[in-house]
Amino acid sequence: MRLAIWKQPQFLIGSFILLSMIILSFMSPLFFDPPQEVKYLYEDGKLVDVAPFSPSQVPPFGTDKFGRNLLTLLINGAKYTLLIAIVIAVFRVFLSGLFAIVYHHYNVKLRPLLEDLVESTIFVPTSILAYLLLAPLAVKQAQEGIGFFEIVVIQCIILIFIGVPPLISIFSKDMGRITRKEHIVSTLSLGAKHRYVYIKHVLPEMGSRFLLVIAQQIIQVLILLAHLGVLLIFLGGVKTILDGDLLSTHEVFVSLTGEWSGLIGNNFQEIVHSPHVILVPLGFFSLTIFSMNLIINGMQNTMKKIERGAGS
Amino acid sequence: MKLLEVQNLKVSFRSRKEELNAIDDISFSINKGETVALIGESGSGKSVTSLSVLGLLPKNGRVVGGHIFYENKDLLRLGKKELGKIRGKQISMIFQDASISLNPSMKIGKQITQGLAYHRIIARKELKREALRLLAKVGFHKPKEVFNQYPGQLSGGMKQRVLITMAISCNPQLIIADEPTTALDVTTQKQILDLMNDYKQSTNTSILLITHDFGLVAEYADRVMVMFGGKIVEAADVFTLFKKPIHPYTKGLMNSIPKIEEPRNHLQTIKDAVIEETAYEGRIFAPETFSADEKVYHSPSTLIEVEPGHHVRFFNESSEVLIR
Numbered sequence: 001m002r003l004a005i006w007k008q009p010q011f012l013i014g015s016f017i018l019l020s021m022i023i024l025s026f027m028s029p030l031f032f033d034p035p036q037e038v039k040y041l042y043e044d045g046k047l048v049d050v051a052p053f054s055p056s057q058v059p060p061f062g063t064d065k066f067g068r069n070l071l072t073l074l075i076n077g078a079k080y081t082l083l084i085a086i087v088i089a090v091f092r093v094f095l096s097g098l099f100a101i102v103y104h105h106y107n108v109k110l111r112p113l114l115e116d117l118v119e120s121t122i123f124v125p126t127s128i129l130a131y132l133l134l135a136p137l138a139v140k141q142a143q144e145g146i147g148f149f150e151i152v153v154i155q156c157i158i159l160i161f162i163g164v165p166p167l168i169s170i171f172s173k174d175m176g177r178i179t180r181k182e183h184i185v186s187t188l189s190l191g192a193k194h195r196y197v198y199i200k201h202v203l204p205e206m207g208s209r210f211l212l213v214i215a216q217q218i219i220q221v222l223i224l225l226a227h228l229g230v231l232l233i234f235l236g237g238v239k240t241i242l243d244g245d246l247l248s249t250h251e252v253f254v255s256l257t258g259e260w261s262g263l264i265g266n267n268f269q270e271i272v273h274s275p276h277v278i279l280v281p282l283g284f285f286s287l288t289i290f291s292m293n294l295i296i297n298g299m300q301n302t303m304k305k306i307e308r309g310a311g312s
Numbered sequence: 313m314k315l316l317e318v319q320n321l322k323v324s325f326r327s328r329k330e331e332l333n334a335i336d337d338i339s340f341s342i343n344k345g346e347t348v349a350l351i352g353e354s355g356s357g358k359s360v361t362s363l364s365v366l367g368l369l370p371k372n373g374r375v376v377g378g379h380i381f382y383e384n385k386d387l388l389r390l391g392k393k394e395l396g397k398i399r400g401k402q403i404s405m406i407f408q409d410a411s412i413s414l415n416p417s418m419k420i421g422k423q424i425t426q427g428l429a430y431h432r433i434i435a436r437k438e439l440k441r442e443a444l445r446l447l448a449k450v451g452f453h454k455p456k457e458v459f460n461q462y463p464g465q466l467s468g469g470m471k472q473r474v475l476i477t478m479a480i481s482c483n484p485q486l487i488i489a490d491e492p493t494t495a496l497d498v499t500t501q502k503q504i505l506d507l508m509n510d511y512k513q514s515t516n517t518s519i520l521l522i523t524h525d526f527g528l529v530a531e532y533a534d535r536v537m538v539m540f541g542g543k544i545v546e547a548a549d550v551f552t553l554f555k556k557p558i559h560p561y562t563k564g565l566m567n568s569i570p571k572i573e574e575p576r577n578h579l580q581t582i583k584d585a586v587i588e589e590t591a592y593e594g595r596i597f598a599p600e601t602f603s604a605d606e607k608v609y610h611s612p613s614t615l616i617e618v619e620p621g622h623h624v625r626f627f628n629e630s631s632e633v634l635i636r
Contacts, residue, residue, distance in 0.1 A: 180370070183415045186407050189366055190400035190427035190478065193392075200426075201415055 004302045011298025017291035018082065021284075025079035032075065035068035035258075037241065052267065052274040061280045064267050066241060066254070070280050077258040081225065082288065084156065084235055084259065089217035091160045093210050096167030101198055104172040104179075118169040126162055126220075127227035133158045134233045141237050148256060151237040159224065163217060174209060178202050208303050215296045219289050226285055229261025230268055260284055314381075315486055315518050316365070316403075317341040321378035323357075323364055323542075334360045334373070336542040339615070342486065345516040347509075349529040349550075351565070352539030358522045359408075361539075362488045365520075366405060367395050382486075400427040404479040406508075408491040410471030414463040420447075420474055421459035427481045446477045450507060469500035476504065480511055487512075488520045493528070505532055526569055530554060535621075538562045544615065548622040558624045 005011050041049040041057065049057065051067035061070040103114065134155060141151055178184065179202060187197055225235065236257035243252040255262020260281045267277040323335035335357045342348045350358045363369050365380055367387065380387040382403065387395060404427070407413035414423060424446060425439040434442055440459070447455035450473045463471055472492065479487055489508065493501035509532055512519055521533055529536050530550060537547040538561065546559040557563045615623040 182407055182409065182412045185363075185368055186405070186413045186475070186478070187415075187426060188368055188399070189405040189407075190482075191396045191398075191430050192400075192426060193396060193430075196430065201418070204417065205415075 004305060005298060008298035008301055010294040010301070014291040014294030014296075014298065017287065018295070021075075021078045021288070022082055025075050025077070025082075028072070028075045032069075032072045035072045035076070038063070038067040040067075052270055052277045054274065055276055055280075062274070062276050064263060064277050065270050065274075066243065066266075070263070070277070073258055073263060074260065074281060074284050077255075077260050077263065078284070080236060080257040080259040081222070081261070084152070085218050085221040085225065086214075088156055088159050088163070088221045089214045091156070092163040092167060092217050093214045095160065096164050096171050097203075097206070097210060099164065099168045100171035100175055101202075103168055104175045105194060105198075115169060118165045122166045122169075126224055127231070130159060130162055130224060130228060131231050131233060133162070134228065135231075138233055138238070142253070146237065148236060152235065155235055159221065163220065167213065167217075170213070171206070171209075174206060175202055178205050208299065212296060212299050212303070215292055215299065219292050222285055222288055222292075225259070225261040226264055226282070227261075229255075229263070229265035232265045234262040234265060235259050313344045314341045315344045315346075315383065316520070317379075317381040318361070318365070319379040319381070321361070321364060321380065322376045323360055323369065323373060324376050325370075326372045326374075334542050335364065338378075338539075338542075338544055340537055340544065340547065342518050342520055344485070344518055345512070346534045347512065347519040347521055347532055349521045349523060349533035349536045350539060351523055351526065351529055351536060353524060353565075356539040357542040358539055359490055360542075362405065362490050362520065362522055365488065366399055366403060368399075397431070400484065401431045401433070401482045402484055403486045403488065404482065404484040406472075406475050406479045406487060406489040406492045409495045410468060410475045411463070411495070413475055414471055416463050418462070419459070420461050420463065420466070423463075424459075424474065424477050424481060427478060431482055433482055442481075443477075446481055447474075450474075450477050450480075451503075468496055469503065472496060472500070472504050473507070476507060476511075480517075483515065484517065486518045486520065488522070490522045491524070492521075493525075494523075501528075508532075526554075526566065538565065543625060544623075545625045546623065547615070552619075552622050556622075558618060558622070 039051045040047055041051075041053060051063050052065045053063045053067070055062040058069060061074070063069055064073065103111070137146075137151065137154060137158075140146060146154075179197070184197055184201055187201060188194075192200075228234075232253075234253075234255035234257070236255065236259065238253035239256045240251040241254050242249045252266075254266050263281045264278055267274075270277045318341070319339050321335055321338045322333065324331050324333050326332075338357075338361060340348070350361065352358050360369070360373070363373075364375055365382075365387065367390075369375070375388055378388070382398065387398065390398070414420075421440065421443050424443045428434055428439055428442060429436065443459055444455040447458055452458050452470070452473065458466070458470070458474075463474070466474065472495075475492070487508070492508070493504050496504060505528060508519065511517065519532075521528070523529060533550050535547070535549050536553045537544045538553075538559065539545065540561050546553065546557065546562045553562065554566075557566055615625050617623050
C-alpha cells in the first residue's frame with residue numbers, strides 16, 4: 001500500500017493541493033500583510049463604494065463585509081480549517097477503532113440494543129447536534145471569556161465525539177467480517193489469543209480502511225464546519241471588531257482564527273447583494289473536498305489493486 | 313491408547329430465535345498414531361465436529377452436551393487459557409482452502425512461526441531457522457524464497473503445504489485435517505496426503521481426516537465414521553466398511569462412486585425422501601429402499617454394534633428388519 005499509493009496520480013494531485021494550501025497558509029505572513037479593514041472605497045476624494053468589494057474592485061476575490069481581502073483571509077485561515085478538520089477526523093477514527101475493538105469483542109449480549117441506539121443517532125443531523133452542544137459554549141465565552149486553547153480543545157472534543165458512534169458501528173462490522181475469515185480461525189487454531197489476532201491480523205487489515213475513513217471524515221468535518229459557520233459557531237471562538245457605517249458603529253463577533261466557516265457565517269447576510277463573499281470561501285471548501293476525494297479515489301484504487309493481487 | 317475421546321457431543325446454532333441442532337449425540341475416539349476418517353456430504357456436521365474439538369465454533373454456535381476428552385482432560389471444561397495451550401501445540405488443524413486460510417498480507421515465514429512464537433517453543437532468534445527447516449521438510453526446494461513470499465505468490469499446492477507446515481510446526485499429537493485436498497488437483501492431492509502420511513508415520517501422530525472422498529479414506533484411513541444429518545450412521549475399520557457396508561446411507565454413498573468396470577449412462581444418486589427438516593441443513597435419512605413407516609423415522613435412533621468394532625445407527629432396536 002505504502003509504495004503503490006505514490007503511483008496513483010489522483011492521490012498525488014489531491015495531496016499536492018491540500019499540502020500546498022497548508023504550507024502556503026503557514027508561510028503567508030512572509031508574503032501577505034495582515035488583512036486590513038478597508039470599509040470605504042474613495043476615488044478622487046469621493047466615496048464610491050462600501051465593503052464588501054467585488055473581485056473586480058479588489059482582485060482576485062474581493063473583500064468581505066469588513067473590507068478585508070478575502071484571498072489573504074482564506075490563505076491565513078486555511079491552516080486552522082484544514083488542520084483542525086484533520087485532527088478531528090484522526091481522533092474520530094482512532095477512538096472509534098479502539099471502542100470498536102471493545103464493542104466487537106465484549107458486548108455480545110448488548111450488541112443488538114447498542115446497534116439500534118447507534119443506528120438512531122445516524123439519522124440525527126450532525127450540524128444540529130453540534131450546534132446544540134457548541135452554542136452554550138459560545139455564549140459562555142462571550143459572557144465569561146474562555147481562553148483560545150481551552151475553547152478549541154472543548155470544541156474539538158465535542159466535534160470528535162459527535163462522529164464516533166456511527167464509526168464504531170461501521171468498524172465493528174468490519175472487524176466482525178475480518179474475524180470471521182478463515183485465516184483468523186486458522187491463527188486461533190494455532191493457540192493465538194484474541195489480542196494477538198487483533199494486533200497482528202485485524203488491525204493491519206483495517207489499516208487502509210482507517211486511512212480511507214480519515215479522508216472521508218475530513219470531508220464530513222469540513223461540511224459540518226461550513227454549516228456551523230452559517231449558524232455563527234466559529235472554531236477557536238470569537239473576537240469583536242467594529243461594524244456599522246459612517247454615522248454609527250457597533251461591535252460584532254467575528255472568528256478569532258479566521259477559519260473559513262467563520263467567513264461564511266459573518267458574511268451570510270451578504271449572499272444576495274455580494275454572493276462572492278460566500279461563494280469564494282465555499283469554493284475553497286469545494287477545492288479541499290475535491291482534493292480529498294482525489295486522495296480517497298487514489299487510495300481506493302490502490303486497495304482494489306492490492307486485493308486483486310492478493311487474490312491471484 | 314485413546315488420545316481423543318468424544319462422548320455424546322451435541323452442538324447447536326442460534327438462528328434468529330431458533331436453536332438448531334448441528335451435531336446430535338456423536339461419540340468416537342482416536343487412538344495414538346491412528347488415522348480416523350470422518351466422511352459425509354456437505355452439511356452433515358463434519359467440520360462442526362472438528363471445530364468443537366478445538367473450541368472454535370462460530371459465535372452463534374455452542375456445545376449443548378457431551379464431553380471431549382483429550383489425554384483425560386475434558387476440553388469443554390477447560391478455560392480459554394488452558395485451551396489456548398492445547399491448540400496448535402497438542403492439537404492442530406489443517407483447513408480446507410489454503411487460499412483463504414492464509415493471511416494474504418502476511419509473509420509466509422511470519423505465518424509459519426506464529427504457533428512457535430506464541431507457544432514459545434523455541435527462542436525468538438531461532439524462529440527463522442526452524443521455519444526454513446520445516447519448509448524444507450514439507451518439500452520446498454527453496455525455503456528461503458518461500459519464507460519471504462506472500463500467499464498470493466504461491467500455487468494452491470504450495471499454499472496447502474504451507475498450511476501443513478503451520479499445523480506441524482509445534483509437533484502436535486493430533487492433526488485435524490478438514491478436507492485438506494478438496495481444492496487441489498488429483499496429483500497434488502496425492503502429494504499432500506503422502507506428505508501427511510509420512511509425517512504421521514515418522515512421528516506417530518494421530519490424524520482426524522475429514523473428507524467426502526471414499527478414495528482417500530480407502531488409502532489413508534485406519535477407521536471410518538460415516539456422518540449424516542449431524543449423526544454418525546456407521547463406523548467401522550476401513551476394510552470392514554468397504555467390504556460390508558450396512559447402513560443404507562453408506563451403501564448409497566458407495567454406490568454413487570463411478571466404477572470403471574460397470575459402464576452406466578447415469579451415476580447412481582441417493583434418492584432419499586425428505587422426511588424431516590432438521591438443523592443445519594441436514595435431513596433425517598430415509599431412502600426409497602428404506603421400507604419403514606413414518607413412525608420409524610421419528611423414533612430415537614441408536615448406534616448398535618453389529619460385530620466387534622462395527623457400529624450402525626438404526627431407527628429401532630430390531631435392526632435386522634430395517635437392514636433389509
